[in-house]
Amino acid sequence: MKTENYLRLTQFYQNYATVVDQANWSAWLDMFTDDCIYKVQARENYDRNLPMAALSLTSKGMLQDRIYGITETIFHDPYHQLHMVSSPLILSESDTGIIESQANYTVLRTKNDGIAEVFNVGRYLDRIRITQDSIKLESRLCIFDNEMILNSLIYPI
Amino acid sequence: MSHENRIPMTHVWEHEDTSRIPFWAYTDEDIHKQELERLFYRNHWCYVGLEAEIPQPGDFKRTVIGERSVIMVRHEDNSIYVVENVCAHRGMRFCREKHGNTKSFTCPYHQWNYDLEGNLQGVPFRRGVKQEGKAKGGMPKDFKTSDHGLTKLLVAERGGVVFASFDHDIESLEDFLGPTMLSYFDRMFNGRKLTLLGYNKQRIPGNWKLMQENIKDPYHPGLLHTWFVTFGLWRADNRSELKMDQHFRHAAMISTRGSGGKDTQTTNVSSFKESMQLNDPSFLDVEVEPWWDGPTAVMMTLFPSVILQQQVNSVSTRHIQPNGHGSFDFVWTHFGYEDDTPEMTERRLRQANLFGPAGFVSADDGEVIEFSQQGFEQKPFHRSLAELGGKEIEDTDHMVSETLIRGMYAYWRKVMGV
Numbered sequence: 001m002k003t004e005n006y007l008r009l010t011q012f013y014q015n016y017a018t019v020v021d022q023a024n025w026s027a028w029l030d031m032f033t034d035d036c037i038y039k040v041q042a043r044e045n046y047d048r049n050l051p052m053a054a055l056s057l058t059s060k061g062m063l064q065d066r067i068y069g070i071t072e073t074i075f076h077d078p079y080h081q082l083h084m085v086s087s088p089l090i091l092s093e094s095d096t097g098i099i100e101s102q103a104n105y106t107v108l109r110t111k112n113d114g115i116a117e118v119f120n121v122g123r124y125l126d127r128i129r130i131t132q133d134s135i136k137l138e139s140r141l142c143i144f145d146n147e148m149i150l151n152s153l154i155y156p157i
Numbered sequence: 158m159s160h161e162n163r164i165p166m167t168h169v170w171e172h173e174d175t176s177r178i179p180f181w182a183y184t185d186e187d188i189h190k191q192e193l194e195r196l197f198y199r200n201h202w203c204y205v206g207l208e209a210e211i212p213q214p215g216d217f218k219r220t221v222i223g224e225r226s227v228i229m230v231r232h233e234d235n236s237i238y239v240v241e242n243v244c245a246h247r248g249m250r251f252c253r254e255k256h257g258n259t260k261s262f263t264c265p266y267h268q269w270n271y272d273l274e275g276n277l278q279g280v281p282f283r284r285g286v287k288q289e290g291k292a293k294g295g296m297p298k299d300f301k302t303s304d305h306g307l308t309k310l311l312v313a314e315r316g317g318v319v320f321a322s323f324d325h326d327i328e329s330l331e332d333f334l335g336p337t338m339l340s341y342f343d344r345m346f347n348g349r350k351l352t353l354l355g356y357n358k359q360r361i362p363g364n365w366k367l368m369q370e371n372i373k374d375p376y377h378p379g380l381l382h383t384w385f386v387t388f389g390l391w392r393a394d395n396r397s398e399l400k401m402d403q404h405f406r407h408a409a410m411i412s413t414r415g416s417g418g419k420d421t422q423t424t425n426v427s428s429f430k431e432s433m434q435l436n437d438p439s440f441l442d443v444e445v446e447p448w449w450d451g452p453t454a455v456m457m458t459l460f461p462s463v464i465l466q467q468q469v470n471s472v473s474t475r476h477i478q479p480n481g482h483g484s485f486d487f488v489w490t491h492f493g494y495e496d497d498t499p500e501m502t503e504r505r506l507r508q509a510n511l512f513g514p515a516g517f518v519s520a521d522d523g524e525v526i527e528f529s530q531q532g533f534e535q536k537p538f539h540r541s542l543a544e545l546g547g548k549e550i551e552d553t554d555h556m557v558s559e560t561l562i563r564g565m566y567a568y569w570r571k572v573m574g575v
Contacts (some may be wrong), residue, residue, distance in 0.1 A: 046248060054513055055510060056506055065435050068433075076524045149359045149360070151359055154547070
């Protein structure tokens with residue numbers, strides 16, 4: 001991989017963390033291709049090849065609908081997210097600009113009146129399309145280790 | 158001291174009926190311990206899993222009944238056994254894997270070994286050790302392995318769903334459910350083999366009964382779950398029925414999605430937006446299935462341990478696993494049927510986005526349960542109100558009633574002796 005592309009990739013991962021931490025949902029949507037996949041799935045299901053996921057969005061329209069849900073319809077306790085994302089491990093890179101990579105993440109949740117708690121830990125398994133002037137997610141699987149989701153998971157991680 | 162400030166030392170149900178529910182029913186640890194004994198460990202069939210989770214001989218799944226760890230396992234002769242996950246020797250919870258395949262169970266501490274029915278097969282050093290021609294130590298002569306098996310549970314299986322009971326003097330599963338519930342149970346589990354799609358698990362910091370109540374409460378879906386209403390999946394005037402078993406412990410909320418238009422009068426939701434359309438309508442790409450035989454949604458609460466969900470094409474079991482009076486784990490097992498097309502499987506998976514800990518309409522349920530518990534804890538001398546539709550306990554042909562909650566507490570009072 002070209003050094004320049006690796007730098008762009010690491011910036012992309014850190015930018016993603018910043019965007020979701022700031023609840024900047026239009027910027028979050030912009031980080032995906034139109035025919036994208038976004039899933040949040042328990043490691044148990046992933047390891048056993050069971051398709052069920054806590055969130056399984058298979059088009060950009062679904063991502064938009066999810067944002068509408070979390071901003072307009074789902075009642076929930078307000079909270080902040082803080083992501084710590086490791087530097088990416090490159091798994092493969094194709095001549096056509098497709099990178100397969102992964103990174104570990106930790107999400108801390110802080111509720112109003114509360115203190116930060118470990119909310120979700122896992123790894124991103126990604127397929128990323130990189131061109132001269134853009135870098136976008138074709139697919140992001142968030143495979144989480146937690147046996148139990150702490151009550152509810154509202155925002156994208 | 159005013160009456161309101163007294164925290165009751167003995168639990169007295171002060172109201173004449175169950176249209177008021179005292180908060181101590183949710184906040185008292187002694188009450189919780191009694192509930193485990195009387196509702197989960199005695200006289201009630203509790204959900205343990207689906208046959209499809211253990212398809213091969215030797216397959217096992219670790220789960221819980223109430224707060225006791227148990228193992229559901231398939232024997233070589235294909236029958237299913239459920240044993241308690243506590244070694245007969247020193248009491249260790251020996252099984253640590255969540256699932257797997259085995260020929261026998263062994264407690265690693267002292268290698269006590271049990272067959273899949275829970276019978277003790279052998280213990281190391283039973284005859285002691287031989288030193289200078291003499292046997293030293295070991296178990297006494299009158300030690301019988303047959304006296305020291307794992308605790309065995311009674312097992313009932315129907316339509317691919319497995320229930321178990323610590324109590325061997327229990328009525329049949331069919332009698333436990335009663336004819337009305339049984340007919341809805343058999344509608345969903347009609348003999349076709351189930352296919353396992355996977356799990357969703359959440360820890361909800363609230364009393365476990367609140368989840369039963371949530372699914373016995375048709376008042377909230379059109380009000381809390383704005384998503385349902387916004388996208389036309391719920392109307393207060395949908396054709397619907399509320400039904401109970403003869404003891405009022407189990408219930409079914411049965412509804413059929415209407416074809417009429419949406420308007421604010423029937424929804425009562427102020428944020429309702431007539432023009433809202435999904436960007437990707439495949440979330441609600443519903444296909445009517447022959448087995449529905451009418452209703453588009455049937456939500457069954459089987460007291461105390463499980464909820465059976467059919468919401469259009471999404472089918473699941475929701476297992477209630479208490480841990481203390483103020484918290485429970487809620488385990489969703491999503492499944493399909495052996496004759497599902499790949500498109501139907503996709504449809505079930507897509508519609509599952511509505512449910513579970515991240516679901517468009519279920520995430521809010523976990524949240525309101527958490528905040529209800531907070532309210533109970535801060536004024537345990539107070540009570541909640543369940544008076545919609547009157548004070549009676551009766552089946553209805555509409556959704557504007559809290560009768561199922563009143564019914565559940567009438568049964569609860571009888572069993573708990575309060």
